[in-house]
Amino acid sequence: MRITQATTTAARPTAHGRRASSAMRTLFAAGGLAVVLGVVLSGVGGSYALWNDSAVVDAGSISTGTPGLEAQWAAGHDDALWQNLLPEESRRQPFTLTNTGDVPMALSASAVAAPGFEVRILGSSCPTSALATSALNGTPTVLLAAAFDTEPVTIAPGAALSGCLEVHVAADAMPASESTFSITIDGRQTT
Secondary structure, three states, X not given: OOOOOOOOOOOOOOHHHHHHHHHHHHHHHHHHHHHHHHHHHHHHOOOOOOOOXXXXXXXXXXXXXXXXXXXXXXXXXXXXXXXXXXXXXXXXEEEEEEEOOOOOEEEEEEEEOXXXXXXXXXXXXXXXXXXXXXOOOOOOEEOOOOOOOOOOOEEOOOOEEEEEEEEEEXXXXXXXXXXXXXXXXXXXXXX
């Protein structure tokens, strides 16, 4: 049996190797300096923009007030109106909104009802036919005075507004199904 021993020796770095090593050290030092400089300057705050500009702005005005909105069913309201509806049937009930605050308000509405039931609202008196507005869902929708209006109904301080609420049973509603619904009418201050 023969055992041989091998020895290895490290090669001496060439001039090119020494230059590459020196370049790497310089690169790491520059990177470290950039990190330290970034950390130091981030604590100072402010903006380091190369150019900056300023402009004079005319004074504006801010007005505040107290909002207030009160809702009441019209005379003769009866919850029985909403009972025993058949598929594709609708019932409407008038109501009155009064702005009890001291600022004008643009109105929006949202409603939650069970599947198969649709709730619609109009910011004007009830028509004799079904409301042509979209059914409300949980997302606030601008309250309109007519189905094709694009501007929200605005109610002045101290003013009253007639509205109409409609509950519609969809054609695919389950027989003998029941639903409770809730309506939220919201007023946002306008100028």
